Amino acid sequence: MHKYVILANPGHNRIYFEAALSIAHSEITAMLAGLNIHVETSLDSDIGLPAALAFSTTEALSLEAQSRLTGASIYYALFEVVEGDLLRPLSPEPTHTFPQSMSQILRYTGKTNEQFTRLMINLAVSAAQTNSEQITLLDPMCGKGTTLYEGLIQGLNVVGVEINPKSVHEIQTFIVKFMKNGRFKHKxxxxxxxxxxxxxxDGFLLEAASKKEAFNAGDTQQLRLYAADTRIADQVLKKNSCDVMVSDLPYGVQHGSKSAKDVKMARSPLELVDDSLHAWKAVLKPKGAIVLSFNEFTLKWRSLAQVFENHGFKVLSEAPYSGYLHKVDSSINRNILVAVKP
Known part of the structure; x- marks a missing residue:
């Protein structure tokens, strides 16, 4: 048995920090399962660190696995527990390409926490089995772009669809300014x-690299952004073009679904998903994964799962892809659903 400890990021959202430690264990279990590494148990984390997640594996973590864990939502530092319960610090190579500040700079009401967004992306990448050399992530209701920024940070190609043209313009303005200020080569x-x-x-394409040498060699990442209704995503994007889909469903307020004939916004997130899944399924690759977060006070997991199953998706209802329900505040009890296209 090999024992490890992840020191939790001190900047993690404190509102649901206790729940975050629990759901982060499921997250790393899923991440390591993608590398055929089994997380055996969750260990007592009372080891003298301020906030940490302790776990064990049946085999030693490879350098690749250690590096993969640097992308975990709660990650700050990694230790191996050695003889005498001493902690030996490990120094894995970080997986991120662009600085993590990309998703942290913008602050606005209703923004989804970046660490939680990272968790959803990790679950989607772990659940997907498309075997693509370069993973493409789609947020079909990308808002002001947190999921897109987190995807770029993790080295993915990203695509955003957003019905609000003002939000689309804000994403475009911010990402270009970020690239210029960071002196990252881009076009x-x-x-x-x-x-x-x-x-x-109407759309926007950004092609960029975190290093000049990579850009000159054509080793780039892409951000594609479209101002459109998510329900016609299959008219905007190519069929079978995305590996994973990650989005934060509206929490019961007026949100982005409107028809060409009626500009009135739909209020039911379940109705929105049901109306959109045919388009999302078309642009998702076979064995691609969808991860949605939502408010259990306005939408129940079982109801959402039934809609996905009605559209031919396989809903992952067992650990480590279940058990993510946690309280954010008095009006939001947040949960996650993970589904895979056959």
């Missing part, structure tokens, strides 16, 4: 997407 392009001879969305 941009305006896009226009048509279907059946009619324009359905």
């Amino acid at each position: 941009t392009q305006k896009l226009k997407q048509s279907a059946q001879g009619k324009k359905v969305a």
Whole structure:
């Protein structure tokens, strides 16, 4: 048995910190399972560190596995427990490409916590089995872009669809400014997407690399952004073009689903998902994964799972892809659903 301890990031959201330690154990179990490493038990974390997650594995963590853990939502430092219960610090190579500040700079009401967003991305990547060399992440309701920024940080290509043109403009403005201020090599392009001879969305493409040498060699990451209704995502994006899909469903307030004939926003997140899943399924690759977070006070996990199953998805209802329910505040009891396209 090999024992390890992850020191929790001191910047982690304190509102649900106790729950975060528990759900982070499920997260790393899923992450390591993707590398065929079994997390045996959750150990007593009362080891003299301020806040930590202790676990054991049946085999020693490889350098690749150690590096993978640096992308965990709660990660700050990694230790191996050696003889005498001493902690030996490990120094894995971080997996992120761009600075983590990319997703941390912007602050606004309703923003999803970046660490929680990272957790959802990790679950999606672990659940997907598309075997793509370069993973493409889609947020079909990307808001102001937290999921897109976290995806770029983790080295993924990202695609965002957002019905609010103001939010699309804000993402475009921010990411270009971030690249310029950080002196990251990049290029941009305006896009226009048509279907059946009619324009359905204006778009934006950013191609960039965290290092100049990589950019010059063509080793880049892409951000594609479209101002469109998520329910027509299959008219905006190519079929079978995305490996994973991650999004934070509206928590019961007015949100982004409108038809071409009726600008009134839909209020039911379940209705929105049901109306959108045909399009999401079309753009997701076979064996690709979807991870959604939602408010259990306004939408029950079982109801959401039933909608996914009705559309032919396999809902992952067993650990480590279940058990993520946690309280955020008095009006939000947040949960996660993970589903895979056959």
